[in-house]
Amino acid sequence: MDQTPAPARVVMFPLPLQGPVNSMLKLAELLCIGGLQITFLVTDDIHARLHRHSNIQTRFQSYPGFQIRSIPDGLPENHPRGAKFMELFESLRTKTKPLLKEFLQSGGGGPISCVIADAVLGFACDVADDVGIPIFHVRTISAACLWVFFSLPMLIQSGDLPFKGDDDLDVPIKSVPGMERYLRRRDLPSFCRSGDIADPHIEMYKMEATENPRASGLILNTFEELEAPILSKMRNVCPNIYTIGPLHAHLKAKLAATASSLPAFSNSLWEEDRSCVAWLNSQPPKSVLYVSFGSLATVTRDQLMEFWYGLVNSGQRFLWVMRPDSVDGKDWESRIPVELSQGTKERGYVVGWAPQEEVLAHPAVGGFLTHSGWNSTLESVYEGVPMICWPYFLDQQVNSRLVEEEWKLGLDMKDSCDRSVIEESVRNLMEVRKEEFLRRADEMAKSAKASLSEGGSSYSHLDRLIQDIKTKSAQVVRD
Numbered sequence: 001m002d003q004t005p006a007p008a009r010v011v012m013f014p015l016p017l018q019g020p021v022n023s024m025l026k027l028a029e030l031l032c033i034g035g036l037q038i039t040f041l042v043t044d045d046i047h048a049r050l051h052r053h054s055n056i057q058t059r060f061q062s063y064p065g066f067q068i069r070s071i072p073d074g075l076p077e078n079h080p081r082g083a084k085f086m087e088l089f090e091s092l093r094t095k096t097k098p099l100l101k102e103f104l105q106s107g108g109g110g111p112i113s114c115v116i117a118d119a120v121l122g123f124a125c126d127v128a129d130d131v132g133i134p135i136f137h138v139r140t141i142s143a144a145c146l147w148v149f150f151s152l153p154m155l156i157q158s159g160d161l162p163f164k165g166d167d168d169l170d171v172p173i174k175s176v177p178g179m180e181r182y183l184r185r186r187d188l189p190s191f192c193r194s195g196d197i198a199d200p201h202i203e204m205y206k207m208e209a210t211e212n213p214r215a216s217g218l219i220l221n222t223f224e225e226l227e228a229p230i231l232s233k234m235r236n237v238c239p240n241i242y243t244i245g246p247l248h249a250h251l252k253a254k255l256a257a258t259a260s261s262l263p264a265f266s267n268s269l270w271e272e273d274r275s276c277v278a279w280l281n282s283q284p285p286k287s288v289l290y291v292s293f294g295s296l297a298t299v300t301r302d303q304l305m306e307f308w309y310g311l312v313n314s315g316q317r318f319l320w321v322m323r324p325d326s327v328d329g330k331d332w333e334s335r336i337p338v339e340l341s342q343g344t345k346e347r348g349y350v351v352g353w354a355p356q357e358e359v360l361a362h363p364a365v366g367g368f369l370t371h372s373g374w375n376s377t378l379e380s381v382y383e384g385v386p387m388i389c390w391p392y393f394l395d396q397q398v399n400s401r402l403v404e405e406e407w408k409l410g411l412d413m414k415d416s417c418d419r420s421v422i423e424e425s426v427r428n429l430m431e432v433r434k435e436e437f438l439r440r441a442d443e444m445a446k447s448a449k450a451s452l453s454e455g456g457s458s459y460s461h462l463d464r465l466i467q468d469i470k471t472k473s474a475q476v477v478r479d
C-alpha cells in the first residue's frame with residue numbers, strides 16, 4: 001500500500017472585496033511556493049471579476065496544486081455588493097454559510113487539511129468546527145486597527161464610546177491597552193463617530209475579540225518590528241499569531257528566490273498609465289510627492305480644489321492619481337482654474353491609475369500623500385517613503401495616527417481639507433523636515449526588508465505557518 005501522505009490541501013475563503021481578495025491571493029501564492037495545494041473558494045461575483053480583470057489564469061498556471069472554485073453570495077447580479085457591505089455580509093452569513101458547509105463536507109476533491117478564512121466571516125469558523133476541519137484566520141488590516149476592534153467592548157464599558165462626529169474629537173481614548181499615549185476619538189475607526197453603540201459596524205467588529213481566538217492561528221499582513229507593542233498585547237488574547245507581511249514584498253522576494261519569471265499578481269482595477277514612470281525618470285531624486293487615495297475614496301469638487309491649490313501653492317513636484325470615478329459630481333473637469341492647469345503643467349503629472357509599487361520604489365519619489373489604506377501604508381513603509389495622511393474611512397483613521405505618532409514616518413492631516421494646511425504639510429514633508437522623515441523611513445524600510453530575509457521575523461513566521469499546516473495535514477491523513 002502507498003504510504004506517502006497526500007500533500008496538504010488548504011481551502012482559502014476570502015472576504016469578497018477587492019483588497020482582501022488581493023491579499024489572500026498573494027498568501028495563496030506564497031503557500032503554493034511552500035508546497036501546499038490550494039483551493040481558492042470565492043463567490044461567483046468575485047470569480048467573474050477575477051477572470052475579467054486580473055491575470056489569475058496565467059499567474060497560477062505554474063502551480064498545478066492551485067484551483068479556483070466558486071459558490072453564490074446569495075445576492076442578485078446587479079447588487080452593488082462592496083458599496084452595501086452590510087447587505088453583502090448578511091447574505092453571506094445566511095445564504096452562503098450552508099453552501100460553504102456543503103463544499104467542505106464534500107471535500108471538493110480530496111481530504112482538506114485546513115481552512116484559511118477571513119475572520120470577519122466568523123461563520124466560517126462555525127462551519128469548520130461543525131465539519132471537524134481546523135481553521136486559521138486572516139485579517140488584512142493593521143494589527144493596530146484590529147486591536148481597536150478587539151477593544152470595542154472595553155471602549156463601550158469605559159464610556160469612551162459612544163460619541164458623535166460633531167463632539168470634541170480631541171478627547172483622549174484610554175481604554176485601548178498599549179495605545180493610551182496617542183489615541184484620540186478622531187483616531188478611532190470612522191464608524192465610531194455614529195453616536196450609537198448599536199451601530200451595525202460596532203456590533204459586527206465587536207465580535208473580533210471572541211471570534212479570532214477560536215481559530216488555530218491568526219495570520220496578519222504586518223511585520224513584528226512595525227507593530228511589536230500592539231502584537232504583544234494581542235497575543236494575550238490570541239496567542240498564535242503569524243505576522244508574514246508586507247505580503248506584496250514577501251511574495252516578490254520568494255519569487256526572486258525561486259527564479260520565477262512570472263509577473264506578480266496585478267492589483268490593478270484600472271489600466272495602469274505607465275507614462276508616469278517616464279515622467280518620473282526625468283525628475284531629480286526624492287523631489288516628487290506621489291498623491292493617491294487608493295481604490296475606493298472619493299472627494300467632492302471643493303475638496304479637490306483644496307488639494308489642487310495646496311499642491312500647486314507648495315511649489316513641489318507632484319504625481320497625482322485621479323481615478324476616473326474619484327470626484328463626486330459631473331463637469332468638474334470643465335471648470336479648472338487656469339493657475340492650477342499652469343502649475344500642474346510646470347511641476348505636476350496626473351494619471352488615472354499608476355503602477356503604485358513601482359512608483360513608490362522610484363528614486364524620484366520623496367513623499368506620499370495617501371488615504372492611509374493598509375496596502376498603501378505597507379508599500380510606502382517598505383520603500384522608505386515618508387507620508388502625509390488624509391484618511392478616508394474605517395481602519396485608515398487608526399493607521400494614520402500610527403504613521404505620525406508611533407512610527408514618526410510623516411504627518412497626519414485627518415479631518416482637515418484646507419489648501420493652506422495641505423500646502424504647509426507638503427512643504428514640511430518635502431523641504432523643512434525632509435531629512436528627519438527620510439532618515440526615519442529609511443530605518444523602517446531596512447527593518448521591513450530584514451523581516452523578509454532568511455531568519456527574519458516574517459520569513460520565519462511563514463515557514464512556521466507552512467509547517468503547522470503540514471502537521472495538521474498529517475493528522476488528517478492519520479485520522
Ligand code: UDX
Binds near residue numbers: 268297353355
Ligand atoms: C482600503 C483599505 O486599505 C483597507 O484597509 C480598507 O479596509 C478598505 O479600503 P484601498 O482604498 O483599496 O482599500 O487602499 P489600499 O489598501 O491602500 O490599496 C490600494 C491598492 O491599490 C494598493 O495595493 C496600491 O498599490 C494599488 N494602487 C493604488 C495602484 O496599483 N495604483 C494606483 O494608482 C493606486
